[in-house]
Amino acid sequence: MEELVSLCKRRGFIFQSNEIYGGLQGLYDFGPLGVELKNNLKQSWWKSMIYDRDDVEGIDTSILTNPLVLRFSGHEDTFSDPLLDCRSCKARWRADHVKKNKCPGCGSEDLTEPRPFNLMFKTNVGPVEDGDSFAYLRPETAQNIFTNFKNVLDSSPHSLPFGIAQMGKAFRNEITPRNFIFRVREFEQMELEFFVKPGEDEEWHKKWVENRLKWWEEQGISKENIELYEVPNDELAHYSKATTDIMYKYPHGLEELEGIANRTDFDLGSHTKGQNELRINAKVAKNSQSNAKLAIQDLNTKEWVVPFVIEPSAGVERGFLAILNEAYRIEDLEEGKKRTVLGLKPHLAPIKVAIMPLKRNDESIVSKSKDIKGLLQAKLTGRILLENTGNIGKSYRKHDEIGTPACITVDFQTLDDETVTIRDRDSMKQIRVHLEEVNTYLTEKYRI
Numbered sequence: 259m260e261e262l263v264s265l266c267k268r269r270g271f272i273f274q275s276n277e278i279y280g281g282l283q284g285l286y287d288f289g290p291l292g293v294e295l296k297n298n299l300k301q302s303w304w305k306s307m308i309y310d311r312d313d314v315e316g317i318d319t320s321i322l323t324n325p326l327v328l329r330f331s332g333h334e335d336t337f338s339d340p341l342l343d344c345r346s347c348k349a350r351w352r353a354d355h356v357k358k359n360k361c362p363g364c365g366s367e368d369l370t371e372p373r374p375f376n377l378m379f380k381t382n383v384g385p386v387e388d389g390d391s392f393a394y395l396r397p398e399t400a401q402n403i404f405t406n407f408k409n410v411l412d413s414s415p416h417s418l419p420f421g422i423a424q425m426g427k428a429f430r431n432e433i434t435p436r437n438f439i440f441r442v443r444e445f446e447q448m449e450l451e452f453f454v455k456p457g458e459d460e461e462w463h464k465k466w467v468e469n470r471l472k473w474w475e476e477q478g479i480s481k482e483n484i485e486l487y488e489v490p491n492d493e494l495a496h497y498s499k500a501t502t503d504i505m506y507k508y509p510h511g512l513e514e515l516e517g518i519a520n521r522t523d524f525d526l527g528s529h530t531k532g533q534n535e536l537r538i539n540a541k542v543a544k545n546s547q548s549n550a551k552l553a554i555q556d557l558n559t560k561e562w563v564v565p566f567v568i569e570p571s572a573g574v575e576r577g578f579l580a581i582l583n584e585a586y587r588i589e590d591l592e593e594g595k596k597r598t599v600l601g602l603k604p605h606l607a608p609i610k611v612a613i614m615p616l617k618r619n620d621e622s623i624v625s626k627s628k629d630i631k632g633l634l635q636a637k638l639t640g641r642i643l644l645e646n647t648g649n650i651g652k653s654y655r656k657h658d659e660i661g662t663p664a665c666i667t668v669d670f671q672t673l674d675d676e677t678v679t680i681r682d683r684d685s686m687k688q689i690r691v692h693l694e695e696v697n698t699y700l701t702e703k704y705r706i
């Protein structure tokens with residue numbers, strides 16, 4: 259893990275948040291390369307969820323959340339971790355992180371009894387701080403998908419099965435944030451709520467587990483580093499009938515990358531008006547505050563159905579960390595030399611192509627390189643960088659280390675015959691390509 263953390267800082271993937279004032283625990287900032295990789299990962303998820311299918315709509319909802327949403331969702335009552343204090347060193351620990359009744363910090367056995375600690379952040383809304391005018395920062399992106407169920411259906415009609423997807427920030431006041439960006443207090447989720455007919459939920463649950471495993475593989479996560487965990491009944495979240503966690507072998511151990519839950523009709527049933535007139539399977543609290551009927555009419559039987567929900571919910575930061583871990587390698591070269599390579603899938607690479615003028619101060623070569631950068635940037639998706647250091651060897655090493663799939667060198671011959679050298683990150687092989695062919699070559703070879 260230390261090597262990854264060091265690479266992330268050195269090359270501008272991830273910085274500690276608020277570092278110049280000593281930082282703030284459990285928060286990280288994404289630097290120039292980190293933001294590109296993160297956006298590419300999210301874009302890949304969005305494409306697979308929305309563009310590649312026609313039965314899912316995307317939305318982007320507010321982070322500040324009316325407390326009623328999180329009351330009826332069950333989060334006010336149940337979204338907590340058992341916490342205990344060490345009376346000796348005053349540290350706080352999650353009960354499941356304390357082994358043999360000893361403080362993990364100082365070893366003392368003088369600990370308080372565990373008590374629930376709600377993980378939601380509250381903030382004041384409006385100018386008066388009277389205790390009632392507060393909102394929560396959403397602890398999951400899912401809830402405003404449920405509260406928008408009718409809005410989405412009214413504006414984009416669908417019949418079952420169909421889904422609503424959202425990606426964005428979520429906030430949890432984790433008691434012990436740790437393991438770099440694995441467990442943090444502010445993070446991003448990529449969540450799909452897929453609504454199905456009651457009775458078809460178990461079949462769809464299986465399909466989504468398969469779908470998500472395939473997608474992670476396409477992001478470069480090898481099968482050998484993945485395990486499925488069927489969450490036992492006594493560990494299930496309050497809304498879940500069954501959850502399968504996709505576990506990844508992180509450098510610090512096997513931990514959850516994504517959860518795929520069968521949330522039954524708990525959420526729509528909890529947030530809907532007219533609960534008595536609907537058939538709701540889950541045990542839900544009485545709701546007399548909602549003004550929307552969160553159900554769908556079966557066009558054949560005319561019966562109103564509260565759909566069941568299958569929810570694949572992935573963490574962006576956890577995906578980011580797993581992908582970096584998979585991609586990072588140190589290769590032995592000739593004469594005892596080594597090189598560090600980030601073998602990222604090209605669609606995830608922060609920089610797609612680096613254009614390198616052979617001579618830093620040669621006006622004709624630099625000007626030609628700028629033209630090539632402009633042409634490629636207009637045609638390809640993602641960042642094309644002009645890397646004008648004048649030291650081609652050093653620039654290759656840098657781009658190997660940050661995962662750039664291809665580097666293009668512009669030299670004196672380019673000025674004569676319009677050809678450039680393209681050097682491949684993984685094989686280090688170089689080929690000469692005419693400028694008219696470069697775009698097609700890159701698109702076909704790297705799918706960028």
Ligand code: GAP
Binds near residue numbers: 432515
């Ligand atoms: N809507 C369901 C839900 O939020 P969850 O298992 O609590 O379920 C889903 O979270 C995913 O969000 C996890 O699999 C993980 O990838 C990510 N996640 C949860 N808490 C996190 C944290 N503190 N830091 C980073 N990622 C987190």
